[in-house]
Amino acid sequence: MAEVVHFTDWPWQHWASLQPDTIALVTDTERYTWRSFSEHVYQLAAYFARQGLQKHQAVILRGKNSVELLLSQLAIIASGARVLPLNPRLPDRLLDELLPHLNIDFVIDFDGLGTLTKDYPTLEYSNFLLFTANDDFQLMQYTEALNLPATLILTSGSTGLPKAAVHHVTAHLNSAEGVINVMNYQQQDCWLLSLPLFHVSGQGIVWRWLLRGGGLSIMARPLIEALQKVTHASLIPTQLWRLLNQDTAPDTALKEVLLGGATIPTALTDLAASRDIVCWSGYGMTEMASTVCAKRADGKKGVGIALKGKQVRIVNDEIQIQSSSQAMGYWFDGEIKPLKCTEGWFQTNDKGAFIENEYQILGRLDNVFISGGECVQPEDIEAIINSHPKVVQSFVIPIDDAEFGQRPVAVIELDDSEELNDIAAWLKDKVAPYQYPMAYYRLANELKASGIKVSRQQIKNWLLKESE
Known part of the structure; x- marks a missing residue:
């Protein structure tokens, strides 16, 4: 595996300097080099600043994955502000109860519904390509922003109101390093952004891309078609089944898949192996900025062992974690509330065991x-x-x-x-x-x-x- 980079500039600036003409991002219709992508982030940050965005503020990004949403997230973070990527399918009733506690300053509603714009000022983004930043405009220094709140990612809210886990850039990059340390994702590869940015697993894909300086794909076309154009993807088993069980097996560049969300049948991993596709299974959570444990999928119930930068232990049947990618806490009413920890160990409330040299997740203790x-x-x-x-x-x-x-x-x-x-x-x-x-x-x-x-x-x- 290639050595992981320790940045002194924002990751996209680093890669724009090091490999300016290498393709960074691929869509259905466009290809962005690192130079052009970095320039887009800069111009959009300047455009937002012109509209009043300042550091320490918070911006909702509501919508499905798109280049515009990704650019907006990075431009906002590089302004020293924090983003809340929001599932467009969350009901208004829940948002009315939750959002007043998250100190929102602006909203960008890519979904076009406009239901949030009545409550919060809007940041306009669609005309930024017509805007030229002043020569004296500067992004916030990367080294100053490293440990500022950058993302608010909502937990599943399976029991009550979702919590907004706060992560800084360092935590996201540390999470990415853990996965890249075991999976073979290189600069010539391309990872499909197949999971939404409002979910921590979608964020995981973006920060691995930024850390490695590889390729990222954002496609509006059907998933089956999009998977034929990339080397890496994060999927649930059903999606991989559908790809591999088509009547006419498609030609695909797919090399490695990170699977999650369900039990992974051996028949699926065997079929993937026959097509030279390596399957990985993992265990992660919002509070840890994505994946904590991972292994080559082998049909066994376990999730492997802790990745680089993580430690796992079991206390009274409960999985507990220490990690360099741990959230700062939960944002609520202008404060960052601490995670539920014991001597620095996060209490996951997941029931677990260590069997045959790997961890098994046996369910939720509160279930x-x-x-x-x-x-x-x-x-x-x-x-x-x-x-x-x-x-x-x-x-x-x-x-x-x-x-x-x-x-x-x-x-x-x-x-x-x-x-x-x-x-x-x-x-x-x-x-x-x-x-x-x-x-x-x-x-x-x-x-x-x-x-x-x-x-x-x-x-x-x-x-x-x-x-x-």
């Missing part, structure tokens, strides 16, 4: 419920359901029951050809009676908010409505 006096860990049941070849993903949710206290209900995303009754019959002899779901539902499309992580609380609320 456990009691049914008829028995402790039920939903993830144990989900792992069995997910092993069915027609199941995409599943969720086991506790529903109140007069006799048993609570009983499990399964919500499953299936291939269209499969029936829920068939899954129920198949599962019958594979779990204990107290683990067997009392009812089965198909996962509604409305619950797949971001394509990455579905909220258990949203599923429970949906189930309660369905049962009324």
Whole structure:
């Protein structure tokens, strides 16, 4: 692996100086060199400054991945301000409750809905190419900005209001270094920005690109087509299945894939290996700026060991982490509230074990419920359901029951050809009676908010409505 760079300028400035004519960014219609990309960030930062953006302010970026959104994020951070990339599908009700606590100064709504502009001033971005910065305009010095709040990334909010984890640039780059230290992503390679920037895994892709000085691809075309043009991608297993199981197998430059979001079947990794694609599996979280553990996917349940700059331990069945990519805390009402830590170790609330020289994630400690006096860990049941070849993903949710206290209900995303009754019959002899779901539902499309992580609380609320 190539030695990791320690920057004295902003990463895009560094690469623009070192390899100005190398392609940095590829879209459906354009190719940006590092020189041109760096100039775009500079001009946009100057354009925002003309509109009143100052350091220590906060800007919402709402929308799907695009060159404009990426440029805006970097220009804002290079101005000494912080960005809040926002999922455009978050409901107004939640935003009305959350955003007043995040001290927002401006909004850029790439989604075009305009619902936020009534509450916050807008930064205009579309005409920045017609703007020429004054010769005396300067970005904030990289060395001064390294440890300032740069990004606010919302946690999943599976139990209540999402929290806004605060990271500085150093944490993002340290996270990137951990992944690059094991995956073979080089400057001649190109990583597809296949995950949204409002999710920490999407941010992880960007900071690996900036740290390595490789290529990044942002495509509006269908994912299957976009994957044929890149060497690296971050995907959920279903997406890789669809690529590899087309009737006519496409020619692809894909070399390595970082998989997450579900159990990874050995059949999938074997099929990928037959096409010379290396699969990696990992474990990460918003508070750690993305991936903490990773390994070559091998069909085993584990997630490998801690990456460079991370330490993992297990205390009372709980995974705890120390990391150089740890968040500064959670932003709330103008303050950075501390993470829940014990002597510097972040308490993840994930249940884990160290088995056969690697860590296993056994579920969330707060997901456990009691049914008829028995402790039920939903993830144990989900792992069995997910092993069915027609199941995409599943969720086991506790529903109140007069006799048993609570009983499990399964919500499953299936291939269209499969029936829920068939899954129920198949599962019958594979779990204990107290683990067997009392009812089965198909996962509604409305619950797949971001394509990455579905909220258990949203599923429970949906189930309660369905049962009324």
